[in-house]
Amino acid sequence: MGQGRTHTRRDELATTQPASNDASLAPALPREFYARATLDVARDLLGKTLVHRTPQGLAAGIIVETEGYVAAVDPAAHAYRGLTPRTSVMFGLAGYAYVYRSYGLHSLVNVVTQQEGEAAAVLLRALQPTVGLELMQERRGSTMAERDLCRGPGRLCLALGITLDDNGADFLGPDLWIAETPDFPADVPIAATPRIGITRATDFPWRFVLAGNPYVSGNRVPLP
């Protein structure tokens, strides 16, 4: 591996510069953005743009729904019972991707937060598609309504082409990153609600949504 290829200044730039390869897209958020309290990151990610580049092309959308998971105090977090091979990424450096399979079918993507050794992450649950609509339709099926392309954590991964292979990928690029959304209004109201689809710690209001946004999932009826 790595044979026959000379290390160049261009390579250095590729690894040290924020990913911003498209003129229309802002650079990746810095790692410090993620190395903070998980719930702050979960809130602040709303309205940012998630981008994934694959050989098929570029796809992106505005994050409209997130959930926080903090293993130290959160029985619903995968890493609550300690370090395992699966959850090792959650214990690592902030800004990396924790991708896992749910119900044997779906891939779900998280951004690792806080300091190394503190297992915590933010689950990305829904996007408002903005770039690569055709590619998403290709991946999701041409009959899929635009509103449903990324409405749900498994759907979001399908539409953007995020798979288990992306577990451990860096959200600082070059192929996966989160950036500011140009001209995104600063005064959009945010709502906090209980998390969805979990059986423990169901009363933690650690799910955050852009209030009233039609691309938010959460149609599921809360447990009585």
Added chain:
DNA sequence: TTCACGATTAGCT
């Protein structure tokens, strides 16, 4: 090695 189950979705009733 075996087994129960889940941070879900799609398709049917």
Added chain:
DNA sequence: GCTAATCGTGAAG
């Protein structure tokens, strides 16, 4: 509204 689909993970043996 209800449930089948489907498999990696982790705990138990």
